[in-house]
Amino acid sequence: MLFRSSDAPSQERDPLRRFLDECAEFARAQPMLRATGRLTRVAGLVMEAVGLRLPVGSTVVVSQGSTQSVEAEVVGFSGDRLFLMPYDEPVGLMPGAVVRPNDADVPSPQFGPNQNPWRRLEERARMLPVGWEMLGRVVDSNGRPLDKRGPLVCQHRRSLRSKPINPIDRAAVERTLDVGVRSINGLLTVGRGQRLGLFAGSGVGKSVLLGMMARFTEAEIIVVGLIGERGREVKEFIEQILGTQGLRKSVVVAAPADVPPLLRMQGAAYATSIAEYFRDEGKHVLLLMDSLTRYAMAAREIALAIGEPPATKGYPPSVFAKLPALVERTGNGPNGGGSITAFYTVLSEGDDQQDPIADSARAILDGHFVLSRQLAESGHYPAIDIEASISRVMQQIVSPAHAKAALDFKKAFSIYQRNRDLISVGAYVPGADPVADAAIALYPELEAYLRQDWHDQATFTTSVTQLQALTQPR
Numbered sequence: 222m223l224f225r226s227s228d229a230p231s232q233e234r235d236p237l238r239r240f241l242d243e244c245a246e247f248a249r250a251q252p253m254l255r256a257t258g259r260l261t262r263v264a265g266l267v268m269e270a271v272g273l274r275l276p277v278g279s280t281v282v283v284s285q286g287s288t289q290s291v292e293a294e295v296v297g298f299s300g301d302r303l304f305l306m307p308y309d310e311p312v313g314l315m316p317g318a319v320v321r322p323n324d325a326d327v328p329s330p331q332f333g334p335n336q337n338p339w340r341r342l343e344e345r346a347r348m349l350p351v352g353w354e355m356l357g358r359v360v361d362s363n364g365r366p367l368d369k370r371g372p373l374v375c376q377h378r379r380s381l382r383s384k385p386i387n388p389i390d391r392a393a394v395e396r397t398l399d400v401g402v403r404s405i406n407g408l409l410t411v412g413r414g415q416r417l418g419l420f421a422g423s424g425v426g427k428s429v430l431l432g433m434m435a436r437f438t439e440a441e442i443i444v445v446g447l448i449g450e451r452g453r454e455v456k457e458f459i460e461q462i463l464g465t466q467g468l469r470k471s472v473v474v475a476a477p478a479d480v481p482p483l484l485r486m487q488g489a490a491y492a493t494s495i496a497e498y499f500r501d502e503g504k505h506v507l508l509l510m511d512s513l514t515r516y517a518m519a520a521r522e523i524a525l526a527i528g529e530p531p532a533t534k535g536y537p538p539s540v541f542a543k544l545p546a547l548v549e550r551t552g553n554g555p556n557g558g559g560s561i562t563a564f565y566t567v568l569s570e571g572d573d574q575q576d577p578i579a580d581s582a583r584a585i586l587d588g589h590f591v592l593s594r595q596l597a598e599s600g601h602y603p604a605i606d607i608e609a610s611i612s613r614v615m616q617q618i619v620s621p622a623h624a625k626a627a628l629d630f631k632k633a634f635s636i637y638q639r640n641r642d643l644i645s646v647g648a649y650v651p652g653a654d655p656v657a658d659a660a661i662a663l664y665p666e667l668e669a670y671l672r673q674d675w676h677d678q679a680t681f682t683t684s685v686t687q688l689q690a691l692t693q694p695r
Contacts, residue, residue: 438507
C-alpha cells in the first residue's frame with residue numbers, strides 16, 4: 222500500500238480504489254493462453270476463419286508472415302466458421318494465414334475520471350479518438366488525419382456504439398436553430414435536436430446546401446460525415462463549399478466510395494460518435510451526413526456477402542434495422558445538456574421518392590426537405606420544393622404570427638402553381654378569381670424570397686421579418 226486509508230482524503234481514496242478494482246477485474250478477464258485461428262477462404266468481400274470463438278463486432282488481425290497483415294471485423298458466423306470483413310484489401314494473404322484477436326478491442330483501465338468503462342458491452346466495440354483537438358481537422362473512418370496537418374493526438378477515445386438514450390429522459394425540441402438559409406428559417410423552421418432528411422437525386426445542390434448550413438449555422442460544433450462520395454467531391458466540399466470559415470469549427474469524417482463497405486459504415490458511426498461526445502460536453506452540434514443512402518448501400522453489400530437474403534428491392538431486412546439505430550443516436554440529450562441536430566441526405570434514384578431507403582428514412586426522420594431537379598435546372602437555388610417539404614416540429618417551436626405567415630406564404634404559392642399552366646399559355650383571365658389575382662401579383666416576391674445565393678447569409682430574425690412583411694394584407 223502506498224498510504225494508509227486514514228492518511229488519504231476520501232476524494233482521493235475512492236478513485237484509487239476504483240482504479241485498483243478495475244485493474245484486478247481486467248487481469249482476471251485476460252486469458253492465460255492466446256488462441257489463434259487460420260484463414261480458410263477469401264471470396265469477394267468476405268473472409269472465413271476457423272479456430273476462434275469471437276463475438277460479432279470484435280476485430281482481428283490476419284497476418285501472413287511478419288510483413289503482411291490486414292485488420293478485419295467479425296460480421297457473422299456459421300458453426301465454427303467466422304465471417305470477417307477486412308478494413309483493407311486482402312492482397313497478399315494465402316490459405317492458412319494466422320488470425321489473432323485484436324487486443325486493442327478491450328482498452329486497459331485508466332486512472333482518473335472514467336467516462337467509458339471498459340467492461341461495458343458497448344465499449345467492447347472499436348474505440349476511436351474524439352475530443353476538442355479534432356476541430357478543424359479532416360480524418361478517415363479510423364481517425365487518421367487526411368489533411369496533412371500533422372498527427373492527431375486526442376486525450377479521449379469513444380466507442381463506435383453507444384447506449385441508447387431513454388426516450389423519457391430526452392429533452393423536448395423547444396428551441397429553433399438558425400441554419401442561415403432563408404427558406405428553411407422562415408417556412409421549414411428547424412428545431413434544436415431535430416433529425417431531417419434532404420431528399421433528392423444527384424446533382425441538384427445537396428452538398429451546396431449542406432455547406433451553406435455549415436458556414437452560417439448558430440450551432441457551436443459542426444460534424445460532417447462524407448460517406449460513399451467521390452474523392453473529388455470530398456476535396457471540393459472541404460475547400461470550396463465548406464471553406465475556411467466553416468472548417469474552423471467543424472470535424473470532417475471522410476469515407477469515400479473507394480474504401481471497403483465496412484469503412485463506409487464505420488465512417489457514419491464515427492461521425493455520430495464524435496457528435497455524441499460534443500453533445501455530452503453540453504454543446505449544440507449540427508451533424509451533416511452525406512449520404513444515408515450510401516450507408517444503407519454499404520450495409521447491403523455486407524449483408525449480401527455473408528449470405529443474408531434480400532427482401533425489398535435487393536435490400537436485406539437488417540439494413541432497415543440499422544437505419545433507425547443510427548438516426549436515434551442523434552437528437553437532444555437529457556434536460557439541460559447538449560443536442561445534435563442532424564441532416565441526412567437521401568438519394569432517390571431517378572428522383573423516385575418511393576425508393577425503399579427514402580421511404581424508410583422519411584418514416585424515421587422528423588421532417589424531409591425535397592430538392593427539385595426542375596428548380597435546379599432553372600437556376601433556382603436552393604432548389605427546395607416548398608410544397609413537398611415539411612418540418613414536423615415547426616408548429617411547436619415558432620410563434621403563432623410566424624406560423625400564420627408561413628401558412629399564408631404556402632397558400633399563395635400553391636394557388637399560383639395550380640394556375641401556372643393557364644398563365645403560361647395566356648388562358649388565365651384576370652379578375653376571374655380575386656384570390657388567384659393576389660397570388661399572381663405576389664409571386665415575384667415569393668420567388669425572390671425562396672432564392673438565395675450560396676455566399677449570402679440570412680439570419681433567423683431577418684428571415685421571419687421578411688416573411689411577415691411579405692404576407693401582410695395590402
